Amino acid sequence: MMNGLMISGVKMSSLDLVELIGKEHKNIMRDIRNEIQELGEEIGQLIFEQSSYMNSQNKQQPCYVFGKEGAMQLALKYDAKIRYKVIKKIEELENTFPQRSNSIQTFEMQLLGVEYTSRILRTDDTSKVKMLELAHKQHGVPTNHLPKYIESEVTKSLTELLKEHDIKLSTAKANTKLIELGLLEIKERPSSKGGVKEFKSLTDKGLEYGKNLISPNNSKETQPHYYPSKFMELSKELGITKEQLVKQVTQ
Numbered sequence: 001m002m003n004g005l006m007i008s009g010v011k012m013s014s015l016d017l018v019e020l021i022g023k024e025h026k027n028i029m030r031d032i033r034n035e036i037q038e039l040g041e042e043i044g045q046l047i048f049e050q051s052s053y054m055n056s057q058n059k060q061q062p063c064y065v066f067g068k069e070g071a072m073q074l075a076l077k078y079d080a081k082i083r084y085k086v087i088k089k090i091e092e093l094e095n096t097f098p099q100r101s102n103s104i105q106t107f108e109m110q111l112l113g114v115e116y117t118s119r120i121l122r123t124d125d126t127s128k129v130k131m132l133e134l135a136h137k138q139h140g141v142p143t144n145h146l147p148k149y150i151e152s153e154v155t156k157s158l159t160e161l162l163k164e165h166d167i168k169l170s171t172a173k174a175n176t177k178l179i180e181l182g183l184l185e186i187k188e189r190p191s192s193k194g195g196v197k198e199f200k201s202l203t204d205k206g207l208e209y210g211k212n213l214i215s216p217n218n219s220k221e222t223q224p225h226y227y228p229s230k231f232m233e234l235s236k237e238l239g240i241t242k243e244q245l246v247k248q249v250t251q
Contacts, residue, residue: 010068010093015053017074020089021082025063028074032064035073047073068094107139121187121201121222124211131214155210155225165231167240175200177238183209189220200224209234 014028036044047070055061064070068090075086114131117123123131129146136143156164159171178184183206188196199221202212210226226234 010071010090012066012071012089012093013051013053014064016089017086020085021078029062029064031074031077032066035077039073107135107141110135110138117220121214122204122207122212123214123222127212127214131219153227153229155213155227158224158226161226161228161231165235167235169238169240174238178206181237182206183237184224187222189218197221209237 014025014032017023017028018025032048036048038044039047048064048066051063051065052060053063066074071086071090075083078086111132114128114135118128118131125147132146133143135141136146158174162169162171162174175184179186182203184200185203186198187201188198191197197218199215199218201222202210202224206224209230210224212222213225215221215223
């Protein structure tokens with residue numbers, strides 16, 4: 001458990017004290033180390049937890065985090081004005097804890113929803129990141145730790161690819177064939193008007209030829225897209241001959 005009194009809602013760091021009481025960070029770090037030594041390591045390290053931060057030169061530097069007990073221990077080392085500032089800060093943090101606690105719980109539940117949805121819908125990594133970014137922004141959580149995906153290949157719908165290659169096969173018939181081959185499946189979701197809505201999703205086997213994007217019409221649905229570079233292989237599955245494809249490419 002962090003800092004013994006985290007349950008009270010108080011969470012501070014040595015950096016917070018720099019701003020709060022106007023002391024240099026190196027001096028606050030010294031005071032904390034002295035306090036740990038006086039308390040004994042067993043108690044001191046329970047109250048003050050070692051951590052780190054990135055400074056303006058992007059270098060990792062040590063700091064400490066602590067709860068109410070740690071803040072009060074340090075306040076006792078300073079004069080009355082500093083003790084007053086620390087006590088007022090503790091009261092402020094305790095008063096805002098219920099709201100922060102509910103917000104954190106809601107955010108964590110939303111992250112679980114993203115994980116569940118992306119697993120069930122077999123979404124691609126870019127769509128997963130987009131869903132995570134949305135969840136973070138809704139709760140005011142920074143997104144700088146999320147990966148930035150750059151698409152290595154632009155995907156296209158099956159309708160686009162069939163049209164580009166002038167293949168005389170309807171998208172509906174092609175989808176039926178892909179379902180028979182186990183490359184595509186029909187999934188369902190509850191409809192806002194009652195009943196269920198159907199949508200298509202590439203299976204694990206089908207993900208070799210494309211990926212499941214989040215539908216622009218509904219975030220609870222996927223939209224299968226395919227890699228143009230894999231279309232020749234996919235066309236074989238659909239019964240389209242190599243000669244048909246070559247003919248259209250060379251025309």
